[in-house]
Amino acid sequence: MTNFTWFNRASLILGFSFLYLPIILLIIFSFNESRLVTVWAGFSTMWYVEMLNNQGLMDAAWVTAKVAFASASIATVLGTMAGLTLVRFGAFRGRTLFSGMVFAPLVMPEVITGLSLLLMFVALGVDRGFWTVTLAHVTFTMCYVAVVIQSRLIGFDRSIEEAAMDLGCPPAKVFFTVTLPVIMPAIVSGWLLAFTLSLDDLVIASFTTGPGATTLPMKIYSSVRLGVTPEINAVCTVLIGVVAVGVLATSIFARRQDARRKADERLAAAGD
Amino acid sequence: MSDGNGDKVGFFSGRREIASGLGGMHARMMGFAPYRLCWRVLERFGLTGRAAVFLVPYLWLLIFFLGPFLIVLKISFSTTVIAIPPYSPVFEWTAAGPSVKLNFDNYAFLFEDQLYINSYLNSLRIAGISTLVALLVGYPIAYGMARAPSGWRLPLLMLVILPFWTSFLIRVYAWIGILKKEGLLNLALMSMGVIDEPLNILNTETAVYIGIVYSYLPFMILPLYANLEKMDLTLLEAAADLGCSRLKAFWVITIPLSLPGIVAGCFLVFIPAVGEFVIPDLLGGSETVMIGKTLWTEFFNNRDWPLASSVAVILLGILVIPIVYFQRLQAKNAG
Numbered sequence: 001m002t003n004f005t006w007f008n009r010a011s012l013i014l015g016f017s018f019l020y021l022p023i024i025l026l027i028i029f030s031f032n033e034s035r036l037v038t039v040w041a042g043f044s045t046m047w048y049v050e051m052l053n054n055q056g057l058m059d060a061a062w063v064t065a066k067v068a069f070a071s072a073s074i075a076t077v078l079g080t081m082a083g084l085t086l087v088r089f090g091a092f093r094g095r096t097l098f099s100g101m102v103f104a105p106l107v108m109p110e111v112i113t114g115l116s117l118l119l120m121f122v123a124l125g126v127d128r129g130f131w132t133v134t135l136a137h138v139t140f141t142m143c144y145v146a147v148v149i150q151s152r153l154i155g156f157d158r159s160i161e162e163a164a165m166d167l168g169c170p171p172a173k174v175f176f177t178v179t180l181p182v183i184m185p186a187i188v189s190g191w192l193l194a195f196t197l198s199l200d201d202l203v204i205a206s207f208t209t210g211p212g213a214t215t216l217p218m219k220i221y222s223s224v225r226l227g228v229t230p231e232i233n234a235v236c237t238v239l240i241g242v243v244a245v246g247v248l249a250t251s252i253f254a255r256r257q258d259a260r261r262k263a264d265e266r267l268a269a270a271g272d
Numbered sequence: 273m274s275d276g277n278g279d280k281v282g283f284f285s286g287r288r289e290i291a292s293g294l295g296g297m298h299a300r301m302m303g304f305a306p307y308r309l310c311w312r313v314l315e316r317f318g319l320t321g322r323a324a325v326f327l328v329p330y331l332w333l334l335i336f337f338l339g340p341f342l343i344v345l346k347i348s349f350s351t352t353v354i355a356i357p358p359y360s361p362v363f364e365w366t367a368a369g370p371s372v373k374l375n376f377d378n379y380a381f382l383f384e385d386q387l388y389i390n391s392y393l394n395s396l397r398i399a400g401i402s403t404l405v406a407l408l409v410g411y412p413i414a415y416g417m418a419r420a421p422s423g424w425r426l427p428l429l430m431l432v433i434l435p436f437w438t439s440f441l442i443r444v445y446a447w448i449g450i451l452k453k454e455g456l457l458n459l460a461l462m463s464m465g466v467i468d469e470p471l472n473i474l475n476t477e478t479a480v481y482i483g484i485v486y487s488y489l490p491f492m493i494l495p496l497y498a499n500l501e502k503m504d505l506t507l508l509e510a511a512a513d514l515g516c517s518r519l520k521a522f523w524v525i526t527i528p529l530s531l532p533g534i535v536a537g538c539f540l541v542f543i544p545a546v547g548e549f550v551i552p553d554l555l556g557g558s559e560t561v562m563i564g565k566t567l568w569t570e571f572f573n574n575r576d577w578p579l580a581s582s583v584a585v586i587l588l589g590i591l592v593i594p595i596v597y598f599q600r601l602q603a604k605n606a607g
Contacts, residue, residue, distance in 0.1 A: 004416075004419050004420055004421065005419075007412070007416075008412075008415065008416035008419050008420065009416070011412035011413055011415070011416045012413060012416040012417065012420070012428070015409070015410075015412065015413035015416070016413075016431060018409070018486070018489075019431070019432070019435050019486075019489065019490075020431075020435070022443065022446035022447055022450060022486070023435065023438065023442075023443065023446055025446065025449065025450065025456060026442070026445070026446040026449065029449065078328065078329045078332055079329070081325050081326065081328055081329045082326075082329035082333075084325055084326075085325060085326035085329065085330075089325075089326055092326070094330070098326070098330055098333070099599065100596075100599050101330075101333040101334070101337050101338060102329075102333070103598065103599045104337070104595055104599060105337060107539065107540065107543040107544055107595060107598055108543075108544075108547075108595070109543075109544055109546065109547020109548070109549075109564060109587065109591070110544075110547070110549065110564075111547050111549050111564045111567050111568060111584070111587075112344075112547060112584045112587060112588060115344060115567065115571060115580060115581065115584050116340030116341050116343065116344045116584070117336065117340050119340060119343045119344055119347055119577070119581065120336075120339060120340040120343050122357045123343050123357075135336065136336075138332075138336075139332070139333070139336040139337055142329065142332070146329070193437075196437050196439075199439070200438075200439035200440055200441065200442075202440075202441050202550060203549055203550065206572075207571075217439065217441050220441060220442075220445070221441060221550075224441075224445050224448070224554060225554075228445070228448050228449050228452070232445065233449075236439070236442040236445065236446075239438070239439055239442060240438050240439075240442065243437050243438055243439075244434065244437075244438070247433075247434060247437050251430065
């Protein structure tokens with residue numbers, strides 16, 4: 001029964017144009033010769049050169065990359081543990097509180113998270129800067145990682161773990177040699193998600209940062225308030241490019257990994 | 273998910289295994305007295321290697337997520353002073369013992385000043401309308417994706433997720449160039465002869481609606497799609513066989529069955545939209561007051577930390593019911 005009507009087609013075309021047109025226009029106008037963002041004056045890469053020569057922008061980009069790398073790496077470890085806890089530990093005392101703390105940051109307004117973390121750093125007398133932004137980012141991105149890992153673990157066939165244990169493999173080794181390789185695609189995409197969330201964050205970083213740790217979104221935000229410029233379009237285009245390449249590469253990697261695992265499983269089943 | 277056979281198949285069921293798994297590091301460390309002492313103490317309370325897996329993220333979230341809220345709550349009861357940090361202490365040790373000075377002025381002020389009440393009400397209204405519009409826009413898209421040939425579904429899903437990965441700030445920024453007076457939308461409409469004068473959209477509430485719907489649309493589409501894709505299409509065939517029109521079948525079968533997806537999508541859009549800062553600030557101009565923006569101004573421009581904290585506490589109070597409900601929903605899915 002083919003249910004794919006003209007109405008479905010039209011809503012898909014309109015929907016995806018709505019999602020993509022603004023981004024495509026933004027990219028097109030980053031190559032505009034004119035300073036006026038809306039008048040096309042010919043192709044030029046001058047705004048990219050301008051962007052590379054803007055020292056403040058480049059410094060901010062470097063800070064952002066470091067924060068994103070450090071926070072994504074820590075968040076992936078903590079998020080994986082949290083995801084395991086949610087799926088594998090059954091009912092334990094304090095589970096409701098734990099799952100509450102994992103899911104709440106996903107929808108918590110950023111202004112509240114940012115303000116509360118800042119007030120804690122002030123109360124503890126910590127100097128604000130690189131590490132406070134990183135800690136703040138770990139806290140909200142680990143919850144996204146936990147959700148990604150959790151959904152992978154739910155569809156996990158536990159009989160292969162049981163087989164390894166029946167053959168005398170200790171649980172810790174089972175985790176590293178059986179479980180970890182299977183959930184690896186989820187861990188990679190969890191890391192990437194944490195990385196991009198940290199790369200994008202304006203509000204939480206603005207609250208928790210200190211002198212010398214201005215991130216790229218903060219820089220973009222302060223210049224956007226002064227008006228739209230092709231230079232900012234160029235920065236945005238580069239950021240979109242980095243993220244798009246990363247996402248496509250991981251999804252291809254994940255699919256390959258999956259296909260190989262399925263082939264291995266088929267082979268193992270055939271060998272019985 | 274019972275723990276009955278947890279010791280046999282569960283992770284990290286004993287410290288012995290963890291020790292061997294980590295290459296005997298634990299055994300070596302046991303020779304180190306403080307480590308041994310810590311271990312014995314932990315063991316006395318029934319904590320082993322398995323416990324470490326959940327204790328680390330648990331403690332992290334307690335310290336960096338729950339702890340800060342208690343501090344916000346505390347500071348919301350203090351008074352603004354010109355000092356570093358700019359608020360007076362709530363708990364103090366005096367010669368006569370501990371003293372607690374709770375100051376309710378911030379809360380009283382919030383309920384007296386029309387600005388704050390308006391901010392809260394506006395935020396709820398704008399978030400509510402945006403959620404409804406996002407549902408009306410997102411449902412046909414999710415429906416179309418679920419009915420698309422199966423080979424298309426994964427690429428389409430990727431296309432929905434991809435904007436979610438690109439920066440929120442960039443996506444909002446992209447709309448400024450489109451919506452402003454000499455922007456692309458006005459240019460296109462005028463060259464087509466639809467309008468004679470440029471429309472004023474940027475810095476109005478309409479721009480905020482567009483921004484929220486655009487930014488949060490993937491959050492609406494994903495749960496709807498997940499739900500619609502699983503739907504049993506034979507139900508629709510049965511309805512058609514019994515003479516039910518397609519439109520009626522949609523109302524009495526598809527919509528009720530996709531209700532969990534609708535609810536999840538609406539929560540995912542509504543809750544963060546209430547506290548949104550970037551969109552009303554960049555697209556709404558000075559005319560649109562939303563609570564996220566008010567909090568930001570109170571904190572960064574007026575430097576009134578106690579008042580900003582009480583704004584946050586009330587906002588959390590408003591959102592706590594939808595957030596708890598959302599968590600229940602998620603936890604149920606986690607099984």
